[in-house]
Amino acid sequence: MKKRIRILFIVFAFLGLFLTVNLTLAQDFGVEEVATGLDGSLAGAEDPRIVVGRFIQFALGFLGILVVLLIMYAGFLWMTSGGSEDKITRAKKILFNGIIGLIIILSSWALTTFILNRFSDVVGDGGGGTVFTNPSLGFTNPGAGAIGNCAVENIYPEDGQKDIPRNTSILITFQEELELNSVCVNDSGASCACDNSGTCNKINPLVFRLFKSDLGDACTTSSCPSVNTNITELITSVTSDKKTLILSPLNYLGASSGHTNYGFKISGDLRKEGGTSMFLGCSIRNLETSFVVSDILDLEPPIIQSGKVFPAPDNQRDVLGLVSSAVAATAEMDIVACPLVFSPATVISVSPSQGAETATVSLDYKGAINSFKVSVPTDGATKAQLFNAANGALLGIADWNLENKAVFPGYLTLETTSYEAGNLWDIVIRPETSADTLRINNSVYIFSDNSVNNNIKTVTNCSSNSPADLSLQAELIQAVISGHQEVSSNFEANKIRLTAKIAGSGGNNIALSTVGSSFLMIKPFSGGLDRTNLSQALDKKDKARNSGIQFSFNEPINPITVSGSADEVSAVVRVVNNNDAALAANSSCENNSDCRSYKCDNGICRGNYLNGNFSISSNYRTVEFLSNEECGINGCGEKIYCLPVNSNLKVEIKAAGLKSCASSVECVAISPFTSCATSGLGYNTCQNLDGKNYPLANLSSLNGVIDLANNSFDANRDGFSAGPRSFYYENNKDVNRGDDYSWSFFISDEINLSPPKITYISPTQGQVQTSFSEPININFDKLMLSQTLKSGSVNIFNGQDTFNHKLVNLKSSSPSPFGFWIKSENVDTAPLDLELDLTTTTINHTPFAESMTFLVQVGSGVKDIYQNCYKASVGPDCPTTEASCCFGVATTELDSQGNCVF
Structure with a gap:
């Protein structure tokens, strides 16, 4: 009896163990979940293959x-056998077979659940139900598949990024403009168009979901509880182009000790301008990322990296001696015959024979x-048969239809009153003529006519034999x-003679x-x-006038105050005449160089700074300026913009004002900045024992550069924020000044038209x-x-036609979603001369899937700092004889979307 009890105890303990595991595995896709879907809410929300998988789990659970x-019956039979060997033998057989069956069912359940989880990773659930997987196993997070490949251009923190400071903000840049009514709500929770003010700057909690990973997303696909565990106290700011969002938590993330995992989701309810979902057409209908927050606060102010500005600081203009002027390229066209215009195919005659009735023919033929x-x-x-008469x-x-018509698609349709076996029609046409181009x-x-x-x-x-006609045709062409x-x-x-409008060797590349x-x-x-010049650079070489201006920070920067038109951001960043005596707006002037803006119009200075546009890129670290003064066309037909000829320019960048204090009581919580003291800014700030300011900017009146932890700019790189007091001038590096920043340089009258080339790629073509x-x-x-080193493509209108030019893209041989984002770094190569020489670009991505082929694309939308477009056939091991280079082979054959055939 004791032996039986021990055996039954072991059996039921075994069953209890497996049943416990089984229930744990069933939590995501168990019977309750399937029943919930079958009540009608499943329609349009669940992938049918997932429903089938859940039904299989339900059936296995029932079995x-x-x-x-x-098994319980076998135990009962054994316990009540009364020593009967027949009953004991029967009970043993039932128990043995039951255990074998249970093992098979549990194995089937585990396999089904594994496959279903993997499949759920790929298809998502429309509302953000993607399961984050283990990158070390080669599994990607498909929820990040919209980054780079679809709706999202960039995001910070990056997917999977670790050691994020507790006081960070979240940045998202989209490829299209946002419909702001889908982004923000007011204090009462009603949708409103974000206005970067307290009136409408709260996030829509149904669309944007930030949560601790161990707690999960508290919202469902269609609703969010009024009180939930998600972080909803986020203030929203939007850049002027309506493409970048800055989400700033009102409270610190994470904890004072240890690391905290966070998930971040954007649902398909986010809309682009026009009202459709931002993720319409994406393989994943939302965005999901994760990151890890440390227990550290970021109290280090941002700096501009030393040597990371272009043009480099230059204190003296080059001495020039002209050897020879630039010569414009020329070409000639001789009209030797009359050009052809398009004319459709026409019927000349239809001749019936062998007893056939008369017929008419309509053509659908281009041969x-x-x-x-x-x-x-x-x-x-x-039946009717069509032959080439030649x-x-x-x-x-073709079959004759009820209207006595025989239709031969792509050729012709013949119609007659009647027909019979043996009838024949001879048809003579004048074929279609294509227009010359x-x-x-x-x-x-x-x-054309x-x-x-x-x-x-x-x-x-x-008439091609008439000189007068050919001369008239030349006039019409010209x-x-x-x-x-x-x-x-x-x-x-x-004869027509053509001359490149911009002199120089670049004109030799104009295709005719x-x-x-x-x-x-x-x-x-x-x-x-x-x-050609005999020039002597007394400091740095003066830069070509089609230069962009570029400066890079050591960390991501809040784009609100540094991106937009010159008018929108002039209070924080601007480009001006470096002459201290330059005249302000509305002053009388004679030359452009008289004005602070380098723009003298009808004897009046217009503006206090150069007009143009500032942009931010490379994971929100690099800011660039392009003027709006047109001065030429690059090799892709896109306009080039120039800085003033032979100018001396200065870039000015302002630090943000600091948070003020009224007494030291306000500073107690921010050790070591515990003393409220005079700052030299006209108000008191929290300071440490050395008199250094607490770096937090005054966010209620933001007027300068800040990082994503809201620390004000540190121009002189001393590790602290002095606020907007005086300009640290990079050209002479006086560290006692700051924390506004400036540097100056000289611009020549040259235009650089040399296109960039790719010199190195890793992994190499075909590498495993x-x-x-x-x-x-x-x-x-x-x-x-840097602003062109991003995903997607750009449409370029050259004044007559629109052409699509690809940027930097990453694709796979499978529809399995993955995300990617692009960073760039400028390098001063040997011999080191404190001038930036070239750019290295890095494409980061979510983990690739196994046994997949991936394609990297760099297109002609990418440009160098002088706005010359990259020629897509120029790369390692690829000749430049054709327009494109696909997988190491020069070619002109691309698919209908302008991509290499993959």
């Missing part, structure tokens, strides 16, 4: 219950065949192309070609020469990777314009 009952035969076969009077080749078979770089001109849009009108009744942005033109008789008949003899652009998380590295031979 498990039956097996448990069977070169000029004669056909249609016959009714003798062995099938309900060689007898069968082109198609002329291409000058990115502009395509089509020859009218001059609408970009058409070039042809001479009426033109009249249209005279408006081209890159070339000027003139004609004489039947025709498609169609041989109506033109072309001499391509050549002869362009750059200006063993690391799931290793970043992709790309080196350029020049300093790059």
